[in-house]
Amino acid sequence: MLIAIIIFVTVVLWGGGERIRWLGEKSEEAGKVIKEKSEELGDKADTIKQEIEEKKEKVEKTVRKIKGIFGDREDSNKGR
Secondary structure: OHHHHHHHHHHHHHHOHHHHHHHHHHHHHHHHHHHHHHHHHHHHHHHHHHHHHHHHHHHHHHHHHHHHHHOOHHHHHOOO
16 A cells, blocks of 8 residues: 555656546556456357357267167166
């Protein structure tokens, strides 16, 4: 906190309010970019998750079909 106060006072003495306004504008621009990119990343993450769920369902369906064809061999081997 002390460092922030020292930096603030230095900026005020060095460039006045113009430097602070400039900093505010740059932070706002950066905030917009961060928001846009986070939306893009969120959409991509949703797409990836959906694709994984679809593939998981296909694998589970295939496993059920295979078990239906060959039976559950683990159950028949328990008595041995």
